[in-house]
Amino acid sequence: MTAKLDVTLKVNGRTHKVHVEPRRTLADALREDCGLTGTHLGCEHGVCGACTVLVDGEPARSCLMFAVQAADKEIRTVEGLAKDGKLHPLQQAFTEHHALQCGFCTPGFLMLATGILERQPDISEDDLLDVLSSNLCRCTGYENIVKAVRDAAARMKAVR
Amino acid sequence: MKPAPFTYHHPTTVDAALATLAEVAPKDGRVLAGGQSLVPTMAFRLSRPAHLVDINGIKSLERLGLDGGELSIGACVRHAAFHRPVAEGPLGRLLSTVVRHIAHYPIRVRGTFCGSLAHADPASEWCLVAATLGATMVARRSSGTRKIAAGDYFQGPLMTALSEGELLAEARLPLLPGETRYGFYEFSRRAGDYAIAMSLVTFRLKDGVIAEPRVGVGGAEGAPRRIGTAEAALAGRAPTAQSFTAAADAAAAAIDPVEDAQASVSYRRDLVRTVVRRALERAAA
Numbered sequence: 001m002t003a004k005l006d007v008t009l010k011v012n013g014r015t016h017k018v019h020v021e022p023r024r025t026l027a028d029a030l031r032e033d034c035g036l037t038g039t040h041l042g043c044e045h046g047v048c049g050a051c052t053v054l055v056d057g058e059p060a061r062s063c064l065m066f067a068v069q070a071a072d073k074e075i076r077t078v079e080g081l082a083k084d085g086k087l088h089p090l091q092q093a094f095t096e097h098h099a100l101q102c103g104f105c106t107p108g109f110l111m112l113a114t115g116i117l118e119r120q121p122d123i124s125e126d127d128l129l130d131v132l133s134s135n136l137c138r139c140t141g142y143e144n145i146v147k148a149v150r151d152a153a154a155r156m157k158a159v160r
Numbered sequence: 161m162k163p164a165p166f167t168y169h170h171p172t173t174v175d176a177a178l179a180t181l182a183e184v185a186p187k188d189g190r191v192l193a194g195g196q197s198l199v200p201t202m203a204f205r206l207s208r209p210a211h212l213v214d215i216n217g218i219k220s221l222e223r224l225g226l227d228g229g230e231l232s233i234g235a236c237v238r239h240a241a242f243h244r245p246v247a248e249g250p251l252g253r254l255l256s257t258v259v260r261h262i263a264h265y266p267i268r269v270r271g272t273f274c275g276s277l278a279h280a281d282p283a284s285e286w287c288l289v290a291a292t293l294g295a296t297m298v299a300r301r302s303s304g305t306r307k308i309a310a311g312d313y314f315q316g317p318l319m320t321a322l323s324e325g326e327l328l329a330e331a332r333l334p335l336l337p338g339e340t341r342y343g344f345y346e347f348s349r350r351a352g353d354y355a356i357a358m359s360l361v362t363f364r365l366k367d368g369v370i371a372e373p374r375v376g377v378g379g380a381e382g383a384p385r386r387i388g389t390a391e392a393a394l395a396g397r398a399p400t401a402q403s404f405t406a407a408a409d410a411a412a413a414a415i416d417p418v419e420d421a422q423a424s425v426s427y428r429r430d431l432v433r434t435v436v437r438r439a440l441e442r443a444a445a
Contacts (some may be wrong), residue, residue, distance in 0.1 A: 022165075060270050061196075
């Protein structure tokens with residue numbers, strides 16, 4: 001055991017004061033200390049991408065960051081996507097294109113895609129495939145995930 | 161899959177980091193930069209540092225810029241900084257070509273160039289770039305700064321010339337002359353995987369023949385390095401299939417391939433021949 005630290009996490013616009021050891025990963029802090037269990041932990045060593053969240057707008061593996069490192073950064077998780085009971089365009093597209101089966105990887109894919117589409121709304125097909133290859137899905141075979149993200153990209157552009 | 165306990169330090173200046181490192185390095189203290197290699201090994205408890213000195217809060221280490229004919233890359237410059245060319249001419253384009261082979265986008269957003277050099281995985285693309293182009297590593301400790309040439313820096317798998325308490329504060333890459341051609345080829349089983357073998361080559365064409373060839377091979381041995389015999393097979397020759405094959409054969413003959421679950425010695429030797437030839441073909445295209 002090492003001394004616990006007071007860390008302030010800003011998640012989806014809300015402030016969470018947590019008291020954690022330095023070794024507490026951001027993923028564990030979100031789930032265990034903030035009660036935000038939408039972020040999933042698969043491999044816990046940075047390979048699967050299930051725990052992807054946005055840190056200051058960029059997708060990051062929350063299992064490879066310590067919570068203490070995320071202090072005062074803007075963190076966004078899958079819980080922050082839907083607004084006023086209305087699904088985010090990516091969530092809607094995932095539903096319509098059957099881009100999930102078991103759903104375990106879905107929060108990670110949603111945050112990965114949100115981060116990239118907000119930064120690069122006109123991302124090329126090659127670059128989109130390269131980015132989506134970051135995360136693992138064991139159900140869908142990826143085709144429907146790619147379709148859903150492409151469709152959501154078009155919807156998000158139409159809204160802008 | 162949870163890291164062992166450690167004491168966390170987060171200095172905001174290089175001097176403070178060096179002072180902390182001087183104190184905790186002998187007590188199993190490590191530098192934490194992007195953490196994209198270190199934290200997984202901690203999750204597996206393959207490493208259990210007692211202290212982590214997090215350098216992410218040190219603004220001066222984010223510097224990326226030209227400095228006396230060299231590109232200076234500070235310890236906190238992320239892989240993603242190289243997605244677009246960071247310097248005019250071939251060096252910026254070369255780096256933006258290579259960066260796309262490093263892991264995946266979220267890893268590239270967080271992991272650092274210097275962190276890769278300090279970790280020194282034999283299959284690291286940046287280590288191959290540093291070895292091939294002749295980077296200079298700037299190592300700092302509280303008592304002083306020293307520069308280490310790439311040829312002396314890489315000593316084996318996960319082993320470098322950095323000593324206890326030293327911070328790899330900066331890496332410096334020489335700018336490439338405007339007409340320099342480069343080619344990079346990596347073989348791995350899946351996008352983003354570690355290279356099983358890869359090659360980076362650069363050369364210039366003078367009066368139709370190859371000048372100043374550099375042939376680097378990574379992922380095949382304990383550390384990346386230039387292959388002198390392959391370079392000798394190119395110097396002064398025309399860039400033809402014949403000279404490229406001769407260089408590829410020389411590289412395959414020169415290396416002492418590691419064997420692992422992914423590739424046997426003979427398979428890796430064959431791959432080296434192929435990646436060197438394809439890198440040369442890309443450079444000539």
